[in-house]
Amino acid sequence: MEIQPVTSWEDLKKHVKKDEIYFVLFYKPGHAASECALQHMTGIQGDFDLFSVDVSRVRDVHGHFGVTSVPSLVVANGMQVKNTVKGCQSAIFYEKILKGEGSKINKHNGKTQKRVTVYSTPSCPYCNKLKQYLDKYGIRYTDINVAANPQAAEEMVRKSGQRGVPQTDINGKIVIGFDVPKLSKLLEIPTE
Numbered sequence: 001m002e003i004q005p006v007t008s009w010e011d012l013k014k015h016v017k018k019d020e021i022y023f024v025l026f027y028k029p030g031h032a033a034s035e036c037a038l039q040h041m042t043g044i045q046g047d048f049d050l051f052s053v054d055v056s057r058v059r060d061v062h063g064h065f066g067v068t069s070v071p072s073l074v075v076a077n078g079m080q081v082k083n084t085v086k087g088c089q090s091a092i093f094y095e096k097i098l099k100g101e102g103s104k105i106n107k108h109n110g111k112t113q114k115r116v117t118v119y120s121t122p123s124c125p126y127c128n129k130l131k132q133y134l135d136k137y138g139i140r141y142t143d144i145n146v147a148a149n150p151q152a153a154e155e156m157v158r159k160s161g162q163r164g165v166p167q168t169d170i171n172g173k174i175v176i177g178f179d180v181p182k183l184s185k186l187l188e189i190p191t192e
Contacts, residue, residue, distance in 0.1 A: 003041065005053045012051060016078070021048035023098060025073045026067045028056050032149070037071035044095045052146045073097065087142040092135040094189035114187065116141035117169040119156040123147075126178040128168040133180065137189050141168075 003025065006012045017176050025041060027034035045083070051059045055070055057169040059149045063076045065081050075083040075097065079131050085097060116134070118141050122126030146153035146165060153163075160167055160174045183189070 003038075003050050006051045006053050007058060009064060012053075012061055012080075015049070015051065015098060016076075018078050020049070020053065021075065021077050021100070022190065024061070024065065024076065025050065025052045026055055026062055026065075026070050026072045026074070028070045029054060032142060032165040033088045034071045036143075037073070037094075039075075040088065040091040041094050041098075044091065044098055044163055046095075046099055048098050050098065058071070073179060085140065089140060090135055090143065093138075093140055096138060113140055114171045115169075116187070118143045119146050119152065119167040119169070120165050121145060123163050128180045130166045130168065130183075133178070136186070139187055139189075 004015065005176075006015070006024070012024070025037060026039055038047060042158060046053065053064055056087055056184075062072075064075070064079065065076065066083070067074065069086055071086070071088060073085040073089075074081055075085075083097075085093075089097075116137070116139060116149075118127070118130060118134070120131070120143060127167075131143065144152045144156075146156055156161055156165075156167055160176060160177055165174065166178060170183075175182045175186065
């Protein structure tokens, strides 16, 4: 699927239809989380309208959608915002959003989903298992690669007192490792 760049508010209005869902990714080139979001969205196959707005060049679109940070993926119908997903998410999560399967409501209990941040490294097998687990249950999370972000690594150690990964911050409560019982309890996922 190709992400269509938008050059202005008027340009976007020409492309969208009144009663159809479309998606707008707001990003900034060179910004790590923005590059992550672009990479994860590239290659998702499907029949949907996906536009991108480079906020370093286009300054008149984000205000119409209430976007104040990048990356942000806006789900809109006409000129109405239906949902906004902030930060870099997994490719599987973005695919669910684009295909209409994603929601900010936890599908298991109807409650608003908790804020979830995963501290990981690309070479960590348990980090990948943890993210697959979250993806399986449709849990939205921000993935922070501490190998590439020393400041985030320091923040992680300040929160937990430990350097090992994965670590998951769920509304301020830290889970060390891929601890399914603790994750399930904090995220209110039914155990199988």
